[in-house]
Each structure stands twice: as C-alpha cells, then as structure tokens.
Amino acid sequence: xxxxxxEQEIAHxxxxxxxxxxxxxxxxxxSSPWEKNINNVLERLGQTVxxxxxxxxxxxxxxDQLLTSQRYEWTAPGVKPxxxxxxxxxxxxxxxxxxxxINLLSTDQLICGRIHDFPFSERALLSCQSVQSxxxxxxxxxxxxxxxxxxxxxxxxxPLLPPEENALRTLASxxxxxxxxxxxAESQEKNRHQLKQLLARERSYLQLFDAIGRIxxxxxxxxxxxxxxxxxxxxxxxxxxxxxxxxxxxxxxxTGNSYLRTLAAGHVACSEHGCYLRATCPTSGAEIxxxxxxxxxxxxxxxxxxxxxxxxxxxxxxxxxxDSQIKRFLALPFYHHNSLLGIIGIANRDKPYDKSLINYLxxxxxxxxSILDAYHNDQRRKNAESRLRLTAKVFESTVExxxxxxxxxxxxxxxxxFTHITxxxxxxxxxxxxxxxxxxxxxxxxxQRVRHAIKSTGQWQGELxxxxxxxxxxxxxxxxxxxxxxxxxxxxxxxxxSDITLRKQTEQRLYYLAHHDALTGLPNRxxxxxxxxxxxxHAQRHHHxxxxxxxxxxRFKFINDTLGHPIGDILLKQVAERMRLNIRAEDTIARLGGxxxxxxxENFTDTSAISLITQKIISACEKPFNIKGNExxxxxxxxxxxxxxxxxxxxxxxxxxxxxxxxxxxxxxxxCQFFTTEINTAATEQLALKNLxxxxxxxxxxxxYYQPIINMESGAIVSVEALIRWVDPELGLISxxxxxxxxxxxxxxxxxxxxxxxxxxxxxxxxxxxxxYPVRIAINLSARQLEQTDFSxxxxxxxxxxxxxTDHLELELTESMLINRMESSLKTLNTLKKMGCxxxxxxxxxxxxxxxxxxxxxxxxxxxxxxxxxxxxxxPDDAAITTAVTTMAHSLKRAVIAKGVxxxxxxxxxxEIKVDEAQGYFISYPVPAEELTQKLREKSHxxx
Numbered sequence: 001x002x003x004x005x006x007e008q009e010i011a012h013x014x015x016x017x018x019x020x021x022x023x024x025x026x027x028x029x030x031s032s033p034w035e036k037n038i039n040n041v042l043e044r045l046g047q048t049v050x051x052x053x054x055x056x057x058x059x060x061x062x063x064d065q066l067l068t069s070q071r072y073e074w075t076a077p078g079v080k081p082x083x084x085x086x087x088x089x090x091x092x093x094x095x096x097x098x099x100x101x102i103n104l105l106s107t108d109q110l111i112c113g114r115i116h117d118f119p120f121s122e123r124a125l126l127s128c129q130s131v132q133s134x135x136x137x138x139x140x141x142x143x144x145x146x147x148x149x150x151x152x153x154x155x156x157x158x159p160l161l162p163p164e165e166n167a168l169r170t171l172a173s174x175x176x177x178x179x180x181x182x183x184x185a186e187s188q189e190k191n192r193h194q195l196k197q198l199l200a201r202e203r204s205y206l207q208l209f210d211a212i213g214r215i216x217x218x219x220x221x222x223x224x225x226x227x228x229x230x231x232x233x234x235x236x237x238x239x240x241x242x243x244x245x246x247x248x249x250x251x252x253x254x255t256g257n258s259y260l261r262t263l264a265a266g267h268v269a270c271s272e273h274g275c276y277l278r279a280t281c282p283t284s285g286a287e288i289x290x291x292x293x294x295x296x297x298x299x300x301x302x303x304x305x306x307x308x309x310x311x312x313x314x315x316x317x318x319x320x321x322x323d324s325q326i327k328r329f330l331a332l333p334f335y336h337h338n339s340l341l342g343i344i345g346i347a348n349r350d351k352p353y354d355k356s357l358i359n360y361l362x363x364x365x366x367x368x369x370s371i372l373d374a375y376h377n378d379q380r381r382k383n384a385e386s387r388l389r390l391t392a393k394v395f396e397s398t399v400e401x402x403x404x405x406x407x408x409x410x411x412x413x414x415x416x417x418f419t420h421i422t423x424x425x426x427x428x429x430x431x432x433x434x435x436x437x438x439x440x441x442x443x444x445x446x447x448q449r450v451r452h453a454i455k456s457t458g459q460w461q462g463e464l465x466x467x468x469x470x471x472x473x474x475x476x477x478x479x480x481x482x483x484x485x486x487x488x489x490x491x492x493x494x495x496x497x498s499d500i501t502l503r504k505q506t507e508q509r510l511y512y513l514a515h516h517d518a519l520t521g522l523p524n525r526x527x528x529x530x531x532x533x534x535x536x537x538h539a540q541r542h543h544h545x546x547x548x549x550x551x552x553x554x555r556f557k558f559i560n561d562t563l564g565h566p567i568g569d570i571l572l573k574q575v576a577e578r579m580r581l582n583i584r585a586e587d588t589i590a591r592l593g594g595x596x597x598x599x600x601x602e603n604f605t606d607t608s609a610i611s612l613i614t615q616k617i618i619s620a621c622e623k624p625f626n627i628k629g630n631e632x633x634x635x636x637x638x639x640x641x642x643x644x645x646x647x648x649x650x651x652x653x654x655x656x657x658x659x660x661x662x663x664x665x666x667x668x669x670x671x672c673q674f675f676t677t678e679i680n681t682a683a684t685e686q687l688a689l690k691n692l693x694x695x696x697x698x699x700x701x702x703x704x705y706y707q708p709i710i711n712m713e714s715g716a717i718v719s720v721e722a723l724i725r726w727v728d729p730e731l732g733l734i735s736x737x738x739x740x741x742x743x744x745x746x747x748x749x750x751x752x753x754x755x756x757x758x759x760x761x762x763x764x765x766x767x768x769x770x771x772x773y774p775v776r777i778a779i780n781l782s783a784r785q786l787e788q789t790d791f792s793x794x795x796x797x798x799x800x801x802x803x804x805x806t807d808h809l810e811l812e813l814t815e816s817m818l819i820n821r822m823e824s825s826l827k828t829l830n831t832l833k834k835m836g837c838x839x840x841x842x843x844x845x846x847x848x849x850x851x852x853x854x855x856x857x858x859x860x861x862x863x864x865x866x867x868x869x870x871x872x873x874x875x876p877d878d879a880a881i882t883t884a885v886t887t888m889a890h891s892l893k894r895a896v897i898a899k900g901v902x903x904x905x906x907x908x909x910x911x912e913i914k915v916d917e918a919q920g921y922f923i924s925y926p927v928p929a930e931e932l933t934q935k936l937r938e939k940s941h942x943x944x
Contacts (some may be wrong), residue, residue, distance in 0.1 A: 016320065017167040018049050018698055018751075024171050028178040042074035045171060049135075049164050052079045053149035056139070056175065057088075058147040065092050066102060068147060079154055082129055090113070095423050097121025105138040106145045106791060112136065112160040130154040135164065137172040143180045143484075149175060162797040166754070180700050204239075206477065208360065209400065210461065211235040212367045213479035213496045216398065217459070220373050220494050221483055228375070229263040232368050236332075236344050237266065239364065240357060243348035244326070249372060250299060250342050254491035259298060260343065263372075281404040295343060296329035300334040302340050305331040308352040328353060336369035344368065370397045403495045404483075409434040409451065412492065419497050423469035439467045450480060454493060456484045463500070474501045517591040519569055528590035528598055532650040535588075535602055539643055547610045549599035550657035551579070551617065554635040554669045564632060570627050575634070578623075582616040598654065607642070607674065614638045614672040622670060635669040637661055646675045690742055692728060697752060702726055704759055705926035708935070709778065709897060709919040712911050719776040719810065720767075721919065722760035723926045724752070744784055753785045754794065761804040768808070769883065771936050778810040778840065783817045787824070792831040801836075806836035810861070815843050818857065824858060833858040840897070844885060854892055862889045866900025869920070873905040890914070 046054040056072040068088045073083040073799070082088055088918045093102050100119065104111055112135040115126050126134065136150030149382050158170075167525040215235060218228050221752065226926035229730055248260040298305045307329045330353040332344045344365070349357075401418035405411050411429050419425055422437070427580030429436075453460040460480045467473055476497045483492040515527035523531065532548065539546050553575065560568030571596065579597060580589055588600040588702040599617075605611060621636040639661025641653045656675040697704060702724055709719035726734040732880035757779055764777035785791055799806055811832065818825050829839060840861040841854070854862070864885055882898070898910045901920030910918055924935070 008072070015698065016048055017163045017368050020044055020167055021170045021174070022698075024174045034178050034182070038072045039074055042072060045167070046074050046151055049151055050153075050158075052076045052154040053082070053327045054080070054149075054151040056147065056149050058092075059145065062090070065094060066441065067092055070898075071147075079785070080130070085129075087125065087189075096125060096270065099124075100521055103137075105136070105148055108138055108140070110135065110137050110160075110790075111150075112165070114157045114159075116157070117522075131797075132156060133158045135160045135162075135168055137165075137168040139172045139176045139179070141176050141183070146176060146179060148172070162794065162801065165797075166751070178496045180211060204360065208239060208363060208479070209498055210479060211239060212363060212398070213400070213461075215364075215367060216402075216496060217479065217481040217494060219374065221481065222378075223649050228371070230561065231366075232371070233264040233266060233344065236364060237301070237359065238362065240330070240346050240353075241349055242330075242346035245344065245346040247344050247368075248295075250340060260295060260299070263342070263379055287804055291632060295331060295345060298333050298343050299340070300681065302333055303331075304333065304358050306353045330357075330581075332358070332365055334365040334372070334822075336373040339373075341369050341372050349656040358596060367398070367720075395548065398496070400496045400498045402474065403434070403497070405434055405493045405495075407490055407493070409493065421468075421497075422466070424514070424548075428469075437466045439473050446906055449468065449495075450478075452484045454480050455490065458484075464497075474499055475504050476500065489526065511855040517593075519572055520591050522576055523588060523590040525590070526601070528588065528592070529654070530648050531588050532653065536643060536648065536650060536653075539602070544603060545645075546653070547599075547601040547604065547607075548641045548653045549601065549610075549617075550639040550641075550645075550654065550661040551597040551599070552637050552661050552665065553595035553621070554637055554665070555636055559632055559634070563632075567627055567630065567632075571625055571632060571634070574625055574627070575621060578620040578882055579617055581621045584611060598657070610640060610642075611672065614640065618670045618672065630708075635839065637669065639664055639675065640672065641675040656913060686742065689734070689739060693739055693742055693748060695800040696726060696728070697748065697755065701728060702752070702755065702757065703928070704763070704930045705928060707919055707926040708762075708924045709776075709917050710923055712915055717775055718773075718917060719778055720764065720932065721778040721780075721812075722756060722763075723780075724756055738780075744782060747784070749782045749784045750788070753782055754798070758798050758802070761798060761802045761809065764808065765802055765804050767936055774808060775936075776810050776838065779805075779810055780812045782840070784811070784819055786828060789824075791828055792835065795832065795837065796835060807838065810838040810840050812840045812842045812863070815844075829857055831937060843899075854889070859894060861895040861897055863897045863899055867899050869900045869906060869910070870902065872909050873903065879909065884909075886913050886915055 024041045027041050028034045042056070043052040045051070053073065053075045055070055055074070057068045058065060058071045059068050061067070070083055070085070070088040070092055073081055075081045091098075093099060097119070098121070100122070101111060106880055112133075115123055115131050118126065131152045131154055133153040133156075134150060136148050138148050139146045149168065151168075190343060212235075215228070215231055218231055222232075233245050236242075236247070237245045245266050246262060247264040248262045251261050252258050274907075298933050310326050310329055326347050329345065329347045330349075330351055332346070333340055334342055334344065391580075398415070399417055401421045402415040403411060403418060406414045411432055411434060414426055414429055418429075427716055450460050450462075450464075458481060460478075462478060464476050464478050466476050477500045478495055478497040480493060480495040481492045483622055484493055485491050501721050516522065517524045532546075535546050538544070556568065556571070559571060561591050572591075576589070576591060576597065579599070583589055583599055583601070586602065590598050592598055596725060599613075601610060601613060618636050621634055625632040625634070639655040639657045639658060639659065641647065643653055646656045647653045660673045660675040664671040667673065703726075704722045705723045705725050707723060708717045710719060711718045724736060724740075726739050727734070740749070743752055760777050760779055764775065767805065768774040788794065795809075795811075798804075799809065813829075833839060838860045839858060840863055841857075841859045842863045843865040844862045862885065864882055868878045868882050868885075872882050873879075886896050893915045897917045897919065898915045899919060901918045901922045903909065903922055906920075906923060907918065927935075
C-alpha cells in the first residue's frame with residue numbers, strides 16, 4: 001500500500017509540473033503580448049515548487065564585462081522582494097565573484113543546492129537576500145545565453161527534485177522560445193514598417209513634384225492669377241491634409257507699414273481686429289491691415305510659426321471669434337532670393353503640425369516664391385520677349401528638367417536641369433526632334449500616344465525611358481502639358497521631368513530581397529509559389545502537366561551542428577549550384593529555408609523525364625563536397641507531386657510533394673518518391689496521431705508491458721524487458737512502431753522516456769522485494785535521450801528516488817543511436833557504466849560496423865536480432881551468423897541474448913551454441929505487470 005501511495009504521489013507531482021509547463025507555454029507562446037503573463041507564470045512556478053521567490057535575470061555586455069539585471073520577480077507572502085534592489089541591476093558576474101555561474105550557465109548547466117555549500121564569494125550576496133537554497137537554469141535565445149530563471153528558498157534548506165529540475169529547464173526553454181519569437185516578430189515588423197515608410201515617402205514626394213509640375217504648367221500657360229495661386233493653395237491644403245488656408249503676399253504702405261494682401265483664400269474671414277478662419281470669406285484681393293495674430297508673428301520674424309493649441313497661444317488673439325473652428329495653425333513664409341514675399345497659412349490638420357511637414361513642403365514654398373516673383377516680373381513686362389525670359393527664369397530655377405517643343409515636337413528650349421540630367425548641352429538639342437531622346441526599348445507608339453493624349457486632354461503624366469549622352473538608359477517621371485494662345489490654339493508643348501533612377505533601383509532591390517534567398521540567391525518561398533501559380537495558369541490554358549519536386553538533404557543537420565553554420569552555409573550554396581546545373585534552364589529551383597529546396601518542371605512528356613532529373617540531382621548530391629579541408633557527404637530525398645493529378649492549387653502541390661519526400665526518407669537515403677493516395681492517407685493519419693500524442697501522456701494513456709528473458713541453462717526468469725504500449729480511448733492499441741518515431745520528432749520522447757524509466761524501476765523494485773531471485777529490468781533508450789548532456793544525472797536521480805540498484809538496470813542501445821554522436825555517446829555511456837548500469841547492444845549485426853561498437857563502447861550484452869534467430873532452423877547462413885556472433889561475443893567477454901525465439905527448434909539450437917539468455921513468443925508474450933507478477937509467484941522459470 002505504501003508503494004502504491006508513493007506511485008500516486010510521484011505521478012501527481014509529474015502531472016502538476018506538466019500542468020505548469022503547459023500553462024507557461026500557453027501564456028508565453030500563444031498569448032500576445034506575452035510579457036504581461038510572465039509574473040503569472042513565475043507565481044505558478046513558485047507555488048508549485050514551494051519557493052519563496054522566483055525571478056528572471058537578463059544579461060548584457062558592457063566594456064568587456066558580462067552584466068545581468070533582474071527583470072521579473074514573484075515573491076511569496078511575507079518574503080521581501082528584490083526587484084528594486086540596486087545590487088541586482090547591472091550586476092557584474094566577474095566583479096561580484098560569480099564567474100562560476102558564467103562557466104556553468106553558458107554551457108547549459110543548472111546551478112542548485114544549499115547556499116552553505118556555495119563558494120564564499122557567492123554566499124556573501126545571496127545571504128544578504130536570506131537565500132538558503134537556490135535553483136537556477138539558463139535561458140538561451142537563438143544559441144546565445146540570454147539570462148536565467150530560478151527560484152529561492154529563504155525559510156529553510158531544500159534539495160532540488162528531478163521533476164523540479166525538468167520543469168525549470170523546460171520553463172527556461174519556453175522563455176527562450178518566447179523571446180526569440182518576439183525578436184523575430186519585432187525585426188519583421190521593423191522591416192515592414194521601414195518598407196512602408198520608404199514607399200509612403202516616395203509616394204508623397206511623387207505627389208509633391210506632381211503638384212509642383214501642375215503649378216508650373218499653369219504658370220507657363222499664363223493662367224489667371226486667382227487660378228494660379230488658388231492652385232498653389234489647393235495643393236498646399238491637399239499635401240498637408242489641412243481644412244482651411246490662406247495665401248497672401250506681403251506689401252508695404254506709403255508709410256512703410258507691412259500688410260498682407262490675399263492672393264487665394266479658403267474658409268478665411270477678416271475683421272478690423274485681425275484675421276481668423278471660418279466658413280465664409282473673400283477668395284483674393286482682401287487687404288489685411290491689422291495683423292495682431294500669428295500672421296504678424298510670421299511676418300515680423302520671417303520664420304515658420306507652429307501653433308498646435310490655438311486657445312493657449314498668446315499670439316492667437318484676434319484669430320479666434322465666437323464661432324471659430326480653428327484648433328491648429330501653421331504659417332509658412334516663402335522667399336525668393338532671400339526676400340520674404342508672402343505667407344501661406346493653413347489650419348486644422350488632423351494631427352499636429354511638425355518640422356517633417358515643413359521640410360516636405362519646402363519645394364512647394366520655393367516654387368511659390370519663384371512663381372510669385374516671376375508673376376510680378378511678368379506683369380512688368382508687356383512684350384513677348386520679356387514674358388519668355390520670365391518663363392525661362394521660372395523653369396531654370398527648378399530641379400526638374402524642362403523641355404519646350406513646337407507642335408511638331410522639335411525642341412525650342414530646355415533648362416539647365418535638362419543638361420544636368422541628360423548630359424546634353426542646350427546647343428546640341430535645340431532644333432532636334434524629341435524622338436532623338438527615345439531609347440530602343442521605348443516603342444515609337446509610346447511618344448505618339450503621349451502627343452495624342454496632350455492634344456486631346458491638354459496634359460499627360462507617366463513614366464518613360466530615355467537615354468543620356470553617354471548612352472546610359474534611365475527612367476523618367478514626366479508631366480507634359482499643351483500651351484495655348486489666346487485663341488485656344490496649341491502653340492507649344494512643355495514637358496517637366498525628373499530622373500527616378502534611384503527610386504527604381506530601390507524598388508528593384510527591395511523586390512529582390514523580398515523574393516530571393518539571401519544565402520543562395522535562389523527564389524524564396526514567396527517567389528516560388530508565385531511562379532508555381534503562374535505555371536498552373538499556363539498549364540490550364542495549354543493542357544500541360546507540371547511536376548513539383550520537394551528536396552531535403554540527409555545528414556545536413558549533423559554537418560551543420562558538428563562543423564558550424566559557416567561550413568553549413570557554404571555546403572548549401574554548393575548544393576544549390578549543383579542542383580541548378582542538373583535541371584533545365586527553363587525550370588525554377590528555390591530554397592524554402594534550412595536544407596529544403598523545391599523545383600518546378602514544365603513541358604515534359606511523361607514521368608520518366610522527371611525520374612531522370614531527380615536521379616541527376618540525387619547523383620550530384622552524392623558526390624563528395626570539399627569545404628575548407630573537410631570532405632563532406634550528403635544525400636537528397638526527393639518527393640514529387642504532379643499537376644493536375646495531385647492537385648490544382650500551388651499550396652496543395654507543395655504540401656503533397658512534401659509528404660512524398662517524407663515517404664522517400666523512410667525508404668532510405670538518396671530516394672525519390674512520387675505522391676500517391678496512400679501517402680496522403682498516411683500523412684493525414686500521422687497528423688491526427690501527433691495531436692493525440694501530445695495529450696496522451698497527460699491523460700495517462702500509456703502502459704508498460706513486460707517480456708521475460710530466461711537463462712538458457714536453468715530456464716529461470718533473470719531479466720524483464722519493459723515495452724511501452726499506447727491505448728487510445730477511441731483508436732485502441734497503437735503500435736510503438738507508429739508512435740515512437742512521432743514522439744522522437746516532436747520531442748515528447750524525453751518526458752515519455754523518463755516516465756518509462758521511472759515506472760519500470762518502480763515495478764521491478766516491487767518484484768524484487770517479494771522474489772527471492774531478483775530480476776534485471778531492461779529498458780530501450782532513444783537517440784534523443786542519449787543526446788541529453790545530463791542524461792546520466794537524470795538516470796541517477798531516478799534510481800536514487802525509486803530506489804533501485806544500478807546493477808539491476810540494463811539500458812538497451814541500437815547502432816543507429818551511436819553512429820551520429822559517437823564521442824558524446826561514449827562519454828555518457830562510460831558515466832552510466834561507472835554508475836553500475838548494464839549496457840546492451842540491441843539488434844546486433846544489422847548495422848554497418850557492429851564489431852567497432854563492441855570494441856569501443858562499454859557494452860555488457862549483445863542481443864542477436866530476431867531476423868537471424870527466426871531463420872536458424874531453415875537457413876544455414878542465419879545459423880552460421882548466429883553461431884559466429886555468439887562465439888565472438890563470448891571471446892570478448894560479452895553475454896549474448898537471442899531475441900524473437902518462436903519455436904522449440906530455435907531454442908534447442910541456441911542452447912547448443914551456448915547462448916546465455918533468450919526471449920520471444922515461445923517463452924512468453926509481453927504481458928501487463930499484474931500477469932508477470934503472478935508468473936513470478938507461481939514458478940521461477942517458464943520452460944519446465
């Protein structure tokens with residue numbers, strides 16, 4: 001009964017910590033903004049482990065020192081918070097005597113224990129905070145040590161329990177993932193914001209220069225002053241998004257006093273006390289003599305005046321009346337040749353007026369000053385020559401190029417900006433036809449269309465390509481207008497243009513970066529899907545087929561993790577180049593990310609052509625890569641989907657090619673697999689199982705079955721292999737061959753493996769307490785478990801907690817687990833061996849070099865694979881291999897266990913060649929713990 005209660009307490013504790021981890025993942029990974037939930041997570045952690053204080057610290061570098069600061073904290077009632085403790089802000093690890101923390105935490109190790117056992121340099125600070133026991137786990141963000149999470153006990157000393165350690169590590173990983181996702185989201189949002197700002201700024205300046213072009217065209221057309229300056233004011237209101245406005249020129253009375261004469265106004269009213277803005281007003285010609293307002297302030301100082309709060313501005317007196325609707329006001333003086341000519345006043349913008357708007361409107365103000373000055377000059381000159389000189393003065397003062405032609409498009413005049421932009425002198429272009437500026441890329445019909453539009457509507461605006469004197473082709477933004485005489489006859493054409501090369505280059509660069517992979521230069525996912533959509537539309541019209549190849553590199557992750565990302569990046573670039581050289585020029589190859597590539601193939605006759613291309617890619621990838629003195633080998637697994645057989649949408653074709661690729665991986669390296677309905681069904685079922693698997697551990701749907709292993713001489717049960725089973729409430733019993741790979745893939749194998757180890761050791765202890773002949777418990781390990789740097793410590797903790805003798809625990813490994821991480825695996829296995837655990841090499845003889853593993857690794861037992869055992873009575877080769885393995889193992893002082901014994905003949909043969917132990921259906925099927933308990937009580941062996 002005590003063991004039963006202990007088991008329940010252990011299970012409850014694990015469930016509690018699983019709930020904490022799930023709560024943390026929900027609050028930090030699936031909530032936004034997640035920062036507001038941090039204290040809730042710390043509180044939940046603290047309450048669960050019974051801590052007095054939980055916290056998070058963040059690192060930063062400063063002047064070659066590593067500093068840390070407390071960012072978040074939760075404290076239990078009655079415990080003094082430390083969040084405002086200045087000593088815990090910008091605390092130097094090294095200067096503060098905590099260099100040991102850097103060494104441990106930066107290498108993903110925990111710091112825990114009694115403060116009494118800590119170095120003196122650490123005890124001083126921690127004791128001031130009343131800390132008696134502590135547990136701290138590092139937080140990593142994108143492979144960099146970001147900080148740490150931990151909890152204290154200030155009332156008593158308390159050791160760290162294994163589930164608490166697991167929970168603390170998991171919470172650290174969750175915090176790291178949340179911070180990484182936040183950084184990525186902020187970076188993406190910043191890029192999007194900058195791109196939007198850039199495009200918005202370009203559009204706004206394009207609108208500004210278009211407005212200036214329209215104003216200049218009106219001036220060249222000798223428009224009525226009220227129309228001309230009304231247009232200036234209208235553009236100022238539109239560009240600034242203001243509601244009211246006034247444009248006035250400064251004049252002087254005979255006594256020398258200045259006043260403002262309106263040239264254009266909208267929603268302005270004047271009185272003897274000044275000028276204020278409202279709904280009814282004269283449009284032009286009004287003389288504002290009393291300027292005790294913001295207008296006078298702008299005139300007297302000659303500076304821009306911003307008043308974003310009229311009611312509290314002392315200069316606004318007289319501008320407001322009982323029915324005034326003015327809230328914000330901006331006075332913009334405009335000049336010409338350093339002479340103050342007038343003021344544009346605008347009001348009631350939705351948002352406050354600022355310097356950025358003033359800078360934006362400066363070209364308009366300069367144009368207004370130039371036009372007003374030219375207008376006065378034009379009034380003083382009555383003959384055509386003086387008016388033409390005035391026109392020249394205006395368009396020479398602008399940064400845009402200006403061309404004037406006659407009605408047949410022969411050049412009459414150009415300004416200096418034209419020469420600056422094109423490199424063509426005025427003397428070289430005068431009298432020549434406008435078509436001489438036309439490029440070969442620009443069809444003659446383009447210029448004809450422009451001339452026709454101007455004759456029909458009086459104006460044209462758009463983008464054209466031209467050629468500089470040095471032959472360089474460049475883009476222009478052109479505003480063209482027809483000039484008419486008093487009889488409304490067209491006498492000239494005027495084109496105002498600006499060089500938009502920089503803008504076009506920026507657009508092209510942004511487009512390229514948005515649609516190509518930065519490492520390989522190949523199209524990225526976005527461009528790939530766009531081209532695939534285009535290919536589908538083309539295939540629909542012409543009844544063609546399309547093939548989509550999904551390529552994944554085998555062993556790339558191992559190379560990238562082992563030799564580093566720089567080597568991995570070079571390898572990816574070389575792989576991309578080999579793939580590109582082995583497909584047709586008209587096909588599209590893209591990199592989706594990581595080691596995944598895709599290819600679009602069009603215009604093929606049958607699938608044999610696709611198979612030929614995939615084989616070329618596979619063969620190209622199999623050849624060795626020589627990178628910085630390393631000879632590297634990778635292989636490619638390829639999945640293929642076809643249009644229209646496998647789908648009519650780009651996303652569906654890509655998804656099914658991906659599913660086929662995973663099926664190719666299952667078949668082995670360097671394989672190609674075409675999509676089938678069976679793969680689709682399997683992929684759907686696998687996705688459903690993944691979702692069920694995440695909930696199965698919490699719902700206690702896993703069970704352990706136990707298969708006896710007997711001594712061949714006595715027939716007695718000497719060992720038991722623990723085998724996991726999953727019983728879903730709806731699907732029933734699910735094969736381990738189905739769910740174990742899924743658990744490996746999503747990481748659930750780690751908590752699942754610990755549960756198996758804990759449960760099996762607990763059960764074996766119960767058996768051995770009542771059995772005079774203790775049995776060993778054999779447990780299969782996964783590759784992910786062996787990769788854990790602290791795996792031996794986890795095993796040790798479970799054995800101490802159970803408690804269960806280490807020499808009765810047998811851990812089973814496979815050759816595939818050892819091949820990828822040989823050095824780290826050897827270190828872990830040596831540690832387990834020193835602890836007293838037995839190590840068994842499972843499925844011996846099915847790999848590439850089993851003898852090497854026996855020689856190098858501390859293996860106690862060799863388990864002969866069932867594929868050899870099942871054939872020993874009918875196949876002489878299997879019998880010979882089994883005999884040879886047994887003899888060789890015994891020579892190396894290794895025990896031998898035969899798996900898969902199903903007949904008496906097999907058992908007799910194994911007995912003859914002196915196999916030590918055996919298991920299989922002939923001896924016993926895997927059974928629940930209760931049934932095996934009964935077998936152990938009834939008799940000590942199964943063959944009597």
